[in-house]
Amino acid sequence: MPEKNIAYLRKTSAQRRQDLIEAGIRCLGQGGMSAFTIDNIRKQAGVSRGLINHHFKTKDELLLKIYSAMTAYLVRDEYTESPKQQIELLIENSFDELTFDKSNLRAWLAIWGQVATSPKLKSLHQNRYEIYKAKLITAINEIAQANKLNVDANSMARRLIALIDGLWLEYCLHSDGFSLQAAKMDCFQSLNSNLGISIFSVEK
């Protein structure tokens, strides 16, 4: 029974949920999954202990919403004319300043660790991954067809995704001698050599 209460800022449910999601991402970025604690998140968000369970039934539900928000940002759709531009945009998004950021990548890493463990998160991840990969395969096939090339689009997509995630991981874990621009060029160069033609420009 609180004897006296100080006036508090009241937000709409949607706003507060957004706050908590962002606070959660910040926690994951700072200390990984072991810092993803009700108490940590509530401090980051500047709210009381019980509020998190009021807006999210359970901590796992918050984590799911966090993952949704992160993937949604990564594959945010924009208008594109050609398959080539679609792929370029996908790579640009993967290495923009907000994404290719140590704290953000640590958050991704922490979540991947949970994906490998939690069934609910895993199925959500599978779903997002398949959409992401399918989009890539379609674009690759269109490029191949237009240039009369015979390529294994599925393998190419797998390689590109692996390269992107691997570069993320490497930057996240040591980041020395690493430029955002170089990482992008690595991807384009890999695509070019897999296609057999220099369709993506690799300017320095």
Place this chain on the structure above:
Amino acid sequence: MPEKNIAYLRKTSAQRRQDLIEAGIRCLGQGGMSAFTIDNIRKQAGVSRGLINHHFKTKDELLLKIYSAMTAYLVRDEYTESPKQQIELLIENSFDELTFDKSNLRAWLAIWGQVATSPKLKSLHQNRYEIYKAKLITAINEIAQANKLNVDANSMARRLIALIDGLWLEYCLHSDGFSLQAAKMDCFQSLNSNLGISIFSVEK
């Protein structure tokens, strides 16, 4: 004060430490860092609660020893004649059956998450990574020199490591349509195209 004790199996310190390290890896592989619990590990190893802290001052120390064991296995040295064979061996090791195994990769993923967080683990990781990368750069340079090629060995090493780790990650998180052999070929093919010559055989 235990009223009555049953006879127990007594091992040498070295043997028991090895047991605990393996039990810890199994825990990490099953449930990630959140399953890396004194109670879980002790059950996996079939020993009592207090024994872990007897052999390892703290849980973090055990984790460091686990990481050491894992990296030692990965870059276990064997006799090699040529730089080409060194690289081939490194890739073979990265994708042998014990390494390219879901449970093992989950353990790696869990540890990477901690590397990004814990300073002690991070410095150990940096150290191992630099040795690993330097060895790769040397081999690449030797190959380039022998074939009179002009390549950026540092970037090539970064790309190869990223590709390996990315393939690990992808296999760990979804593993469908993924063959161990295909992953290796991805690496060799990437090396060939980066070098500009088909020195590594990419047989199907």
Place this chain on the structure above:
DNA sequence: TATCTTATTATACGATCGTTCAACAAGATT
């Protein structure tokens, strides 16, 4: 103004966390 909904707080609870410690047993040394 009275009523109703709900965002928010603070506390409490049971479970589990990592670590400490006294007791004890196994095996080697004397």
Place this chain on the structure above:
DNA sequence: AATCTTGTTGAACGATCGTATAATAAGATA
């Protein structure tokens, strides 16, 4: 045999975990 070292146990401790809940305040509705 007696002593000593050390591998091993099980209980206990304080801290922290996620969640539930009663009280309250804010704002909308009547």
